[in-house]
Amino acid sequence: MARFVRWYGSGPLHLLVLIASFALTGYACVRLFAVQPLQVAIWLVGAAVLHDLILLPLYALADLSALSVLRHRATAGPTVVWINYLRVPAFLSGLLLLVWFPLVLRLVAPYRGDTGLSDGVYLGRWLAITGVLFAASAGAFALRLRRARRPGHGDTSRPAPGHGATP
Known part of the structure; x- marks a missing residue:
């Protein structure tokens, strides 16, 4: 078990929950893409751009500001x-x-x-x-x-x- 934790970085329950969440997300994406593929693709790209390019720097800056104060x-x-x-x-x-x-x-x-x-x-x-x-x-x-x-x-x-x- 210690070797697994050293290799993976956490316990096997964490890995199981992570796999289950990816499976659920994949299932939801397949179902949504079947109904409205263009709208879902636009939403996913827009969410990634909004989060990674706008929101992440903003809340990282807010977090650093709170820490520095x-x-x-x-x-x-x-x-x-x-x-x-x-x-x-x-x-x-x-x-x-x-x-x-x-x-x-x-x-x-x-x-x-x-x-x-x-x-x-x-x-x-x-x-x-x-x-x-x-x-x-x-x-x-x-x-x-x-x-x-x-x-x-x-x-x-x-x-x-x-x-x-x-x-």
Whole structure:
């Protein structure tokens, strides 16, 4: 098993889930290409271009900015890796905005008849969900810090990003 993990980089369950996800994605692509091949091809190319050339540099820059702003903070107490408590709610909020942006930004009108809601409610609800996501993440981070400050608990062996010995 150790040889497999050294060769592959993770356990066999990870490989199995990865193969299953590729199989499901392949099945979905085959089914979609059979119905509307040109639209699916345009969507895939557009999504790849939008993600790789526009979004990836933007959220990499945002991540580096967040790391650099808080890199030189005092480390009197135990260090807990904090960046994922910022990344996860930002990712989920961005994903919700990506899926629902026509409604959130009031770009289309035909949904009013389908949903029975005016187009003015979606922005407020997306902002409320975003606030709840960040509040829940802050609460989880506070609990993690509290647990790390108790003697014999917590993860103080790993330095926070930007701290610790250089390799």
